[in-house]
Every structure is written in C-alpha cells, then in structure tokens.
Amino acid sequence: MKDHAKRAIALLLAIVMGTLLFACGESDETNATTIQAQDAIVIDSPAKFEGKKISVQSATTASDSMEILQANGLTCQLFPYKKVTQCFDDLLLGRVDAVYVDSVVAGHYTKDSSKFVRTWISDEAEPMGICLQKSSDKLAAAIEAAIDTLNYNGKMEEIAKKNFGTDETAGLRNVTEQPVIPTDFTTVKKGVLAVGVEIGYPPMEYTTDDGKTFIGFDIDLANELGDLLGLEVEFVNTSWEGIFAGLEKGQYDCIISSVSITPERLEKYIITEPYIANALCIVTAA
Amino acid sequence: MRLTPACVVISKWGQKLDNLWAWIDGFADGGGEHAALFVELRKIIGWLPALIEASWITLALTVTSVVTALVFSVFLALGKIARVQSQRTKSIGQLVTRGITTAIRWISSGYVFFFRGTPLLMQLFFIYFTLPLINPVFNIKSRFAAAWIAFSLNIAAYLAEIIRAAIQSIPKGQLEAARAVGLSYMQSMRLIVLPQAYKRMIPPVCNEFIMVLKDSSLVSIIALTDLTYKTTMLASNKASSLVYLPAMAIYLVMTAFFTVIFNRAEKKLGGYE
Numbered sequence: 001m002k003d004h005a006k007r008a009i010a011l012l013l014a015i016v017m018g019t020l021l022f023a024c025g026e027s028d029e030t031n032a033t034t035i036q037a038q039d040a041i042v043i044d045s046p047a048k049f050e051g052k053k054i055s056v057q058s059a060t061t062a063s064d065s066m067e068i069l070q071a072n073g074l075t076c077q078l079f080p081y082k083k084v085t086q087c088f089d090d091l092l093l094g095r096v097d098a099v100y101v102d103s104v105v106a107g108h109y110t111k112d113s114s115k116f117v118r119t120w121i122s123d124e125a126e127p128m129g130i131c132l133q134k135s136s137d138k139l140a141a142a143i144e145a146a147i148d149t150l151n152y153n154g155k156m157e158e159i160a161k162k163n164f165g166t167d168e169t170a171g172l173r174n175v176t177e178q179p180v181i182p183t184d185f186t187t188v189k190k191g192v193l194a195v196g197v198e199i200g201y202p203p204m205e206y207t208t209d210d211g212k213t214f215i216g217f218d219i220d221l222a223n224e225l226g227d228l229l230g231l232e233v234e235f236v237n238t239s240w241e242g243i244f245a246g247l248e249k250g251q252y253d254c255i256i257s258s259v260s261i262t263p264e265r266l267e268k269y270i271i272t273e274p275y276i277a278n279a280l281c282i283v284t285a286a
Numbered sequence: 287m288r289l290t291p292a293c294v295v296i297s298k299w300g301q302k303l304d305n306l307w308a309w310i311d312g313f314a315d316g317g318g319e320h321a322a323l324f325v326e327l328r329k330i331i332g333w334l335p336a337l338i339e340a341s342w343i344t345l346a347l348t349v350t351s352v353v354t355a356l357v358f359s360v361f362l363a364l365g366k367i368a369r370v371q372s373q374r375t376k377s378i379g380q381l382v383t384r385g386i387t388t389a390i391r392w393i394s395s396g397y398v399f400f401f402r403g404t405p406l407l408m409q410l411f412f413i414y415f416t417l418p419l420i421n422p423v424f425n426i427k428s429r430f431a432a433a434w435i436a437f438s439l440n441i442a443a444y445l446a447e448i449i450r451a452a453i454q455s456i457p458k459g460q461l462e463a464a465r466a467v468g469l470s471y472m473q474s475m476r477l478i479v480l481p482q483a484y485k486r487m488i489p490p491v492c493n494e495f496i497m498v499l500k501d502s503s504l505v506s507i508i509a510l511t512d513l514t515y516k517t518t519m520l521a522s523n524k525a526s527s528l529v530y531l532p533a534m535a536i537y538l539v540m541t542a543f544f545t546v547i548f549n550r551a552e553k554k555l556g557g558y559e
Contacts, residue, residue: 016353019346020434055509059522067523079429079509080519086415086509093418095427241522 043098043284044119052097055079055087059241061260062100062280083200091285103281108203114286121281127274131255139185140270146228147275148179155224163203163217172274187253193231194252195222198240204258218256330532333520340516341536348499351437359445365394366450401443407504410436414508433505441498448490452483485555492548496541
C-alpha cells in the first residue's frame with residue numbers, strides 16, 4: 001500500500017476516534033458531577049434542571065415548556081422520547097435525573113411505587129379536553145353535552161375512580177340539571193365515532209398486558225360518550241407527533257388522548273371544556 | 287498570495303448575509319406579488335441552524351459506525367471464507383486446525399445471519415433498553431455510544447458480505463500463484479488479493495454508506511436528536527410541513543459530498559487493476 005493511502009487511513013481513524021471521544025464523552029462528564037450532586041440536590045422545581053439530564057415526551061406541553069425554559073437561559077441535557085413509557089424506563093436505569101410530565105401519568109407511576117417519587121407540581125393548571133376540528137362545531141356541542149351528562153349521572157366519577165383510585169375529575173364541572181344532547185351532528189363515517197388516541201400513555205390510554213385490548217380513562221370515556229351519542233366507537237391508534245395532523249386530514253372525528261388545553265391549540269382547533277384536572281410535574285427516582 | 291485575516295473574511299461574509307437578509311425582508315414585507323413566497327423563504331432560513339446542528343449527529347454517527355464496521359467486517363469476511371484444503375494425512379495438529387477454522391466460519395456466518403436477519407430498530411432497542419434491564423453492567427449511559435455500537439454491529443454484517451463477494455471475485459489463480467511463490471495465506475491476502483478487491487468494494491460500500499446515512503434516523507427512538515427527528519419535531523411544533531424541504535436539501539448535500547469522495551477513491555485505487 002502506498003504511503004499516502006496509509007496516511008489517509010490513519011487520518012480517517014484519528015477523526016473517528018476524535019468524534020467518538022467528543023460525542024460519547026459528553027454524558028460521561030456530566031455523569032461524574034451528577035453522582036456527586038445527587039445526595040445534595042433534589043430536583044424539586046424546573047429551576048433545578050440546570051446541568052441535569054431531563055427526559056420528556058416530544059411534541060407535548062412538557063417539551064414546549066422545556067423549550068421556553070431553555071430559551072430563557074437554562075442549560076440541561078434534554079432526552080426527547082417518542083413514548084412517555086421510555087422516559088420512565090430511562091429514569092429507572094438511572095440515565096436521566098428527572099422526567100417532566102403530566103401529573104395524570106406521574107400519578108400512575110408514583111402510586112404504590114418505591115422507585116419513583118413526585119417532587120414538584122406546577123401551580124398552572126393544564127386540564128385536558130377533547131379536541132375537534134373547527135368545522136365540527138355541532139359534534140363538539142353534542143360531546144360537550146354528553147360529558148355534562150356523565151358528570152350529572154355520576155358515571156364520570158365512577159370511571160375516574162376505576163382508573164386513578166381517586167376522582168381526578170371532581171370540581172371541574174358542576175352540572176345541576178340533566179343536559180339535552182343535540183342530535184344534528186355529522187361524523188366522518190356514518191354511525192361511527194372515530195377517536196384518535198396515542199396508545200402508551202398510562203393510565204389514560206394503554207393496553208392490557210397481552211397488548212390486544214385498549215384500556216384507560218380516555219378509552220372508558222370514549223365508550224361512554226359513544227353510548228350516549230348512539231355511535232359505535234372506533235379507535236385509531238396514532239403516534240403523538242402526528243395526532244393533530246391526522247385530525248386535520250379527517251382520519252378521525254376527535255382526539256380523546258390527554259390533550260392539554262393550551263392557547264395555541266385553541267387557536268387552531270375546538271377543545272371542549274376541561275374533563276380532567278392536570279398540571280405539569282417532575283418525577284425523580286426515589 | 288495576500289493573506290486575509292479570518293475575522294475580516296467573516297465580517298465581510300456577515301455583511302453580505304445581512305444584505306441578503308435585508309433583501310429578503312424587503313420582498314417579504316414589501317407586499318409585492320411574491321411576498322408570501324419570501325415569507326416562507328425567511329421561515330426556512332430561520333430553521334437552518336437547528337437543522338444543521340442536528341445533522342452533525344447524523345453525520346458523526348454514520349461516519350464513525352461505518353469506519354468501525356469496515357475494520358470489523360474484514361475479519362468477518364475472512365472468517366466466512368476460511369477453509370482448510372482436504373488432506374489425506376490427518377495428524378492431530380491438522381485436525382485441530384480444521385476444527386478451529388470450522389468454528390470461526392460458523393461463528394462468522396452465525397453473526398451475519400443474526401444481524402442481517404433482525405431489524406436494526408430492534409437491535410438498537412435491545413442494546414439501549416433490554417440489555418441494561420437484564421444486567422446493569424450493560425447500562426450504556428451515552429445515547430450516542432449505544433447508537434454507535436448498534437449501528438457498527440449491524441453494518442458490519444452487511445459489509446462482511448460485500449467484502450466477501452469482492453474477495454471471491456478475484457480469480458482463484460491469484461491466491462494459488464501467491465501461495466506457490468511462498469507467501470503465507472495472510473501475506474497473499476494482504477499483498478495480492480485485498481488490494482485488488484478494494485476497487486470492487488467501493489461502489490457497494492458507498493451504497494451502504496448512503497443507506498446508513500438515512501437509516502440513522504432510527505436513533506430517534508433512543509431520544510437522540512438527528513436530522514430527521516429534529517425535522518419532525520419542528521414540523522409538529524411549528525405546525526408547518528415546509529420544514530421537510532430544507533431537511534431533504536441537507537440530506538442531498540451530505541449524500542452528494544460522500545458520493546464525490548467515493549468516486550474519487552474509486553478512481554485512485556483503480557491503478558491496481
């Protein structure tokens with residue numbers, strides 16, 4: 001082999017080694033500091049994210065909030081996962097310091113668990129609603145009345161207690177008289193209420209251990225709504241990142257999948273009045 | 287040649303960029319016939335820094351894992367073609383050699399069978415999430431390192447087949463002649479067969495390289511923000527599918543760059559044949 005070829009190969013290998021040192025080294029450095037700091041600092045507010053490793057689900061309100069924090073000068077290593085379950089896997093394996101997540105999910109993981117603990121919850125309530133296209137205002141009105149009916153006859157409390165153990169819907173809607181459900185709505189498919197969900201968000205929407213049946217609070221809610229509206233419920237499982245695009249394309253009538261009510265979303269879509277309380281919170285390993 | 291200080295060059299370019307910005311702004315805010323087009327153009331330029339930053343991960347991961355895999359795959363390929371000529375006299379030593387050779391061949395073939403036969407996505411998942419749950423010893427803290435290991439292992443299987451094909455395309459007589467003049471097996475491989483096989487390897491290796499460049503988008507499942515993940519994040523956050531346009535352009539620029547490099551290499555190494 002000619003000399004210059006040898007030199008070129010040596011250079012290439014050196015570049016690769018350099019890149020690896022640079023790319024793999026980043027987290028090992030912070031690792032040393034976190035082990036020292038772990039005993040001293042408990043991450044009990046977003047201000048303490050500084051220099052830590054935080055995982056969030058991408059395209060959620062938690063990741064939006066992280067973006068704002070980072071724009072305001074916070075420096076931390078962000079782990080944007082596609083599924084919230086993977087955030088908790090990583091926390092369990094000690095690869096991240098905290099998970100920034102909706103309180104409904106945090107409740108599921110911290111309840112009866114010696115592994116996770118909730119250290120902080122936001123004062124800003126971020127309740128959830130059912131999301132529809134701007135054009136389906138009639139269906140929205142019908143769903144609104146149906147949710148009120150569920151609150152009126154106590155069904156809501158029943159499914160909340162079944163899924164959370166406590167009534168997370170209490171105090172959000174005070175319905176004193178039986179609402180009338182309008183019937184002049186149309187759906188994408190006649191006689192069917194197509195519901196967009198992102199399965200894999202316990203306890204709101206996930207599957208039984210065999211992976212076949214969808215369960216969770218939102219699933220129960222959708223089935224109750226279908227009964228009241230006289231529609232057959234059909235679930236469309238979508239990735240969270242594409243769930244709003246799917247609604248715009250008309251793949252389903254509504255999203256019942258832990259949609260937090262935010263001003264940006266209200267600008268583009270109809271979101272019903274809150275049906276369940278929620279706020280951002282921080283979960284760390286116990 | 288007159289040397290211009292770097293800072294002067296940068297400030298000059300900065301000025302030119304400012305002029306360009308002002309020009310685009312003028313069109314976008316001017317309310318002319320194509321104003322909407324320039325508003326979109328301004329958006330695209332605004333996304334570029336984030337996209338370019340993310341494409342470093344794509345690039346670094348692809349280059350490091352292909353180079354690592356190349357080194358590893360040469361041994362795999364040689365392992366797969368290792369054979370002992372059948373001989374009448376069977377001493378203990380010959381039997382042992384034959385046994386070891388067969389074992390190496392089986393292990394190499396098994397490796398290629400496994401890593402080509404299972405999806406890269408699952409291998410990545412397995413290394414990052416499953417192994418640490420089985421035993422904490424395998425807990426890889428760095429996402430990049432996990433991705434690098436998974437990609438290197440997977441690519442090596444494919445490259446091994448490419449290299450094996452290139453080696454076996456060299457006429458048998460070459461190896462036999464080399465052995466006849468007294469070179470050892472390793473010497474004749476290193477000095478006679480491999481230099482000729484290099485040239486034939488380059489087009490399929492280039493192919494594999496470009497495939498990996500695009501497959502690297504799989505790392506999004508372990509929360510590593512590569513170009514594709516950044517693009518989808520921007521698309522869903524800013525609710526604009528326009529972001530796919532600059533992202534695709536960046537992918538094309540990267541592929542074009544490496545295609546040129548591989549073409550050059552092919553021409554240079556062509557001298558051996």
